[in-house]
Amino acid sequence: MNDGGLPAVLITAFAERPLQGNGAAVVALARPASSGWMQAVAAQLRQSETAFLLPLEGLLPEAEAAGDWALRWFTPSCEVPLCGHATLASALALGHWGLLQPGGTTRLHSRSGPLLVSLSPAAAGCAQLVLPSAGxxxxxxxxxxxxxxxxxxxxxxxxxxxxxxxxxxxxxxxxxxxxxxxxxxxxxxxxxxxxxxxxxxxxxxxxxxxxxxxxxxxxxxxxxxxxxxxxxxxxxxxxxxxxxxxxxxxxxxxxxxxxxxxxxxxxxxxxxxMIRLSGSGQLLWDGRLSAGVDAAEPVDWSCCLPGPA
Missing domain, CATH: 3.10.310.10 (Diaminopimelate Epimerase; Chain A, domain 1)
Incomplete structure (x- = not known):
């Protein structure tokens, strides 16, 4: 994943047609990246949020990861604890990359806990996510x-x-x-x-x-x-x-x-x-991010580790 850059897409989420909805960039990481590097990428991409996905086995032994993902969200200026449209975009990105099948479900572990996402088994470009409601x-x-x-x-x-x-x-x-x-x-x-x-x-x-x-x-x-x-x-x-x-x-x-x-x-x-949100998304561009992760910066993804069962 590193040699040719990191897979990256821009998806307009909660959009029935192209160029509607809310744009979210989604970047697939091969290993944990620092907050500083992710913030710099989000500042360059300048979407409402940029989502960074990391296979959970990058943080835990594979036996404990169960095919789940860690997820973090950054606006152009800061990290946020919860973002719905970039979570929908993340599910659609995993489907686009062949890492989540139609009808399939996975958990994205975040600062707001594990978020369940799934792809529609019948309608292409449709996904569901379950979010907490703060009251x-x-x-x-x-x-x-x-x-x-x-x-x-x-x-x-x-x-x-x-x-x-x-x-x-x-x-x-x-x-x-x-x-x-x-x-x-x-x-x-x-x-x-x-x-x-x-x-x-x-x-x-x-x-x-x-x-x-x-x-x-x-x-x-x-x-x-x-x-x-x-x-x-x-x-x-x-x-x-x-x-x-x-x-x-x-x-x-x-x-x-x-x-x-x-x-x-x-x-x-x-x-x-919890609240289940159902919506559509549109792929706007598909490419690879050439900016390499800075291995010298300190990395802490403990915010995405699953809690005790």
Whole structure:
């Protein structure tokens, strides 16, 4: 894997068509790389996130690895503990490289624990991933948010992920929001992540995914993570999907993200409390990364080691 460079792809995740959705680069490592090297690669590739996959036997004896993978995510400016779209892209990349078969399942061990991913047995380019949901705690957000939006949110919450969440009235024009401009004006406590969401109700214009009409839509801003606006955000949907499930009285909801690139996912609440996200991805480019891993830098992937059974 080293002689000709490292396999690398760019996949637009949660995208029904090419050039929609959220771009994620995925790099397959042959051995553990340092945080500094991975951050430098992510800064050069300049996607919302770049995912780095390492066969788990690179960290554990093969008998304990069971064919699983270690996974880490980097924005252009920092490492993040959870990323949904780059996890979907990682599953699709493994399928593209012939390392995960249609209908197959594997675990990706991350800072947020083991994440189960699978490829659709029938639909090419479709995958599922199971993410934790951090839970929402009712909380007032910055008093500056209402004036910035020109409208007071109906309700607001905070979460363990560090995201603020605001429910907006149906009359607010969320698709027309200038996310880039708003991101630059957010107060400090909202810069790590702000979810702006609203119900779609019976709107005839609600988009459909996998034959199902979207129930809600959201926009996600995170200038503190180096991402003014994330086009489609799996972690944000996993966070708010349980609230929408409770509101609508069912365990499946469909979320849409009307950002300039747009995309969405089907969200299923599992009995474990985890959220299964189903979505499509599109391969944009396929190549090899020539920048060799710097063996002189210290390496620590202990964050991805499985915990006690």
């Amino acid at each position: 929402l705690e009712p909380s007032p957000l910055s008093v500056e948010l209402g004036p910035l939006l020109g409208m007071t949110p109906l309700r607001s919450w905070r979460s363990a992920l560090g995201y603020g969440v605001a429910l907006l009235p149906p009359e607010f024009d969320l698709p027309s929001l200038d996310g880039e401009a708003l991101a630059g004006q957010l107060p400090g406590e909202l810069r790590q992540g702000l979810v702006l969401m609203q119900a779609l109700g019976d709107s005839a214009d609600a988009p459909a995914l996998q034959g199902l009409k979207a129930d809600y839509q959201l926009r996600f801003l995170a200038p503190g993570l180096g991402i003014n606006e994330d086009p489609v955000t799996g972690s944000a949907h996993a966070l708010v999907a349980p609230w929408w499930c409770d509101l609508l009285g069912r365990d499946r909801v469909v979320g849409w993200q009307p950002s300039p690139r747009g995309g969405g996912m089907v969200c299923d609440r599992l009995s474990s409390g």
